Amino acid sequence: MSQTDSKCCCGSKSCSSEPCFMAKNYFLFRRLHSLSGIIPVGVFCIVHLFTNFQIMIQQIPFVKDLFNEADIFQHEVDFIHSLPALLFIEIGLWSAIGFHALLGIAYTMQWKNNTTHYQYTNNKRYALQRITGIIALIFIFVHVATLRWRWNLGFLNTPFYAHGPDGTPLVTASTAYALQASWFMSFFYLIGALSVVYHWSNGLWTAAITWGVTITPAAQKRWNMVCTALGVALAIFTVGAVIGANTYQIKPHEMKALQAMMAGAEHYEEHAMPMDGEECPMLKDGKMPADCCPTDIAPAKEEVEAATTQPAH
């Protein structure tokens, strides 16, 4: 317990007698953990949840009329995909989440739960912060693995495609497809995303104490109201997105395009943005889509047909 007794951050006295890199920079790591939760990961989550909210917004007739874009969600995702150095942004986010989650798990292991005897609100919030962190970890993994990386988890095969083989916009349709896969998916997304929302807004509140921004209980109370308001707004976005994804009716041509992509036409996707015939999309294997450049390097018509008539999963 005494600072001089144990050298290592893991609390173990059996660790090497020399303080390790982690122990020497303990405070820095802890502050970086806090920072990584608030800024890269947190700010991304706000933008992401707000973007998702459009899936519902764009279905409300009078709101829809305010915008000259019929598929706002598609437009926003296309914008994100068009960002330069998207790969770097993604790598940055992954490092931040990975760092935050890894240390988060280590910190969660220091937790000695005592909420039965000490039922104070803040003790429950502290417990929830840890529980929602673990849920967030599972959720974010499954979410990204199935949609972004298009892993087929066996029981779940809901890859996300921004466009079909012929450029059909698929952002809204494939999101709807993922959430409509079963009632459990909508439930999973609700619990998962709401956990992230709670975790971030409560984290924002504790971070202000951690960094010594809100010192007095009165200041903490005021900041708590701000964090609560933020949390409620994000929760509305989340619930809205889940509702929107469930009420969206996937149109037959979208379903066909989605199925084509799922059946292996995904090579088309990278380049198959609707380009008004200006540019001919090139496939990864060097071929051109059949309907684009009718040359001998295009895949056989039957190949495309076979891909597009694959039954729904």
Added chain:
Amino acid sequence: MTASDAKKNFYIKVKRQDGPGKNPYYQTFELPYKPNLNIISCLQAIASNPVTIDGKQVAPVVWDCSCLEEVCGACTMVMGGKVGQSCSTLVDELMERDGTGSKANPITLEPMSKFPVVRDLFVDRASMFNNLKDIKGWVPIDGTHHLGGGPRESQEEQDLRYALSRCMTCGCCLEACPQFSLEGNFVGAQVFGQTLYFNMHETGATLKDDRLNVMQQAGGISDCGNAQNCVEVCPKELPLVEAIAKIGRQTTVHSVKQFFTGKK
């Protein structure tokens, strides 16, 4: 309590341990009810007649106490699952709070779980005093020469420092803290309160960097998870959350300074 209740007996279940490292076990005792009994007087009654409800003659229960007026912190233990001072905790309070006292549902007394047990309800609180040494919890004045009048302190600062000075090193804040464990190296709120207390003192502040170096280490301020149980249970009502936030700020500033000046 009505007159008929007054004649009733009540039951206390004590967690016992014959010595450090020995296996703990529970024993239940029956005591005559009197209004306004505190827990220490129950323990005194048990000591004068250490017979369990099974009629077994046992060694008297060991506990620690000194001031008997909630200023020394020695008698701290876990009563009905919650930490507090056994000198100032009344049987009536516990009966009302937990609905305990009956034979089936007795009042439980346990030693604090975050300190090594010496015997029965008596724990060794040395870790807290060692931590005070680590943070140099004193005001350095060398020599016997006259130092002149002290610096002026604002009323606001005096109020905060007075509140921080009330700490009696009882350990309640550590016992209730979900981040604090017997095995781990987290120092807990008591140390944060005292670090701020001495850092705020004009002369004490000469050792501020040394204290913040300790605060930077594993087990220091950054291990606090802001559950704020400490402030809820502190019997002396120390502004512990304020102390935690202030030490958090001081340590951050200290680290940034170290980064840019290279000073240790």
